[in-house]
Amino acid sequence: MPKQNLVVKLISMPDNLLDVIYTACRTCYSADGAVEIIDNITDDKEKKLSLIKKVISSGHYSTIEHIQLSFAINNISRAATHQLVRHRHMSFSQKSQRYVREKGEFDYIVPPAIEANKELYAKFEQHMIETATLYQELIQSGIKGEDARAILPNATTSSMVASLNLRELIHLANLRLCTRAQLEIRMLVKKMCALVEEREPWLSEHLVPKCERLGYCDEDNSCGRMKTKNG
Numbered sequence: 001m002p003k004q005n006l007v008v009k010l011i012s013m014p015d016n017l018l019d020v021i022y023t024a025c026r027t028c029y030s031a032d033g034a035v036e037i038i039d040n041i042t043d044d045k046e047k048k049l050s051l052i053k054k055v056i057s058s059g060h061y062s063t064i065e066h067i068q069l070s071f072a073i074n075n076i077s078r079a080a081t082h083q084l085v086r087h088r089h090m091s092f093s094q095k096s097q098r099y100v101r102e103k104g105e106f107d108y109i110v111p112p113a114i115e116a117n118k119e120l121y122a123k124f125e126q127h128m129i130e131t132a133t134l135y136q137e138l139i140q141s142g143i144k145g146e147d148a149r150a151i152l153p154n155a156t157t158s159s160m161v162a163s164l165n166l167r168e169l170i171h172l173a174n175l176r177l178c179t180r181a182q183l184e185i186r187m188l189v190k191k192m193c194a195l196v197e198e199r200e201p202w203l204s205e206h207l208v209p210k211c212e213r214l215g216y217c218d219e220d221n222s223c224g225r226m227k228t229k230n231g
């Protein structure tokens, strides 16, 4: 059965991201209207960045909600997508298990911790083969895909388009880049952030695990990267 590798592609991100945020920031504090501000926008990138950084660090986050980002994601487990869809400020379009029937041996993601254990990995593979056989039997007996999917595992591979604004990406990074987050979603968010940082390197200081933002670790079981709240 195929072993899948997570693929993430940035579908869209505004080319004039700095102009949008700068205009939003200046509109709040300038005598000029938003139209005059965008019509006379400066070419001085450092000037724009300086104001934007100041406004973000003050917690004035509505200014970065205007930046919409969309990603295409392949080869991700349903276990990971189930965690991702808990983020309520994101939008999703996900491969349906009702209308897209898994053909024969379905694809699945093998968690590295299971793959590393030869004996357990063999049992895991066997379980997937048996699941695929039963799935096919159900489909061939006329059971609808929407019911037959009941036996598909959390490891089943999925695909989705996910969109979110920049404020939510920072929040997502803060939660899911934490080493306490599950590995697969951590890798996903890492790839999403890397794609955004490639275009806007200044964002790397915001696309960090929450401990870097807080200055301490608020987890019960700290990984030791940062001191805990109580030292």
Ligand SMILES: Cc1cc2nc3c(=O)[nH]c(=O)nc-3n(C[C@H](O)[C@H](O)[C@H](O)COP(=O)(O)OP(=O)(O)OC[C@H]3O[C@@H](n4cnc5c(N)ncnc54)[C@H](O)[C@@H]3O)c2cc1C
Residues within 6 Å of the ligand: 086, 087, 088, 089, 090, 168, 171, 175, 176, 180, 181, 182
């Ligand atoms: C390490 C880890 C372990 C987890 N384990 C579990 C688990 O065992 N069981 C479980 O059920 N979930 C679990 N979760 C999911 C978690 O409870 C959240 O549902 C998920 O992380 C989304 O976070 P969020 O609500 O902050 O983000 P979003 O939904 O993206 O919302 C962003 C922010 O908007 C605000 N907001 C959004 N909606 C509301 C609202 N209705 N009311 C008020 N403010 C709102 C909040 O400030 C929120 O932080 C886990 C998450 C992590 C990171």
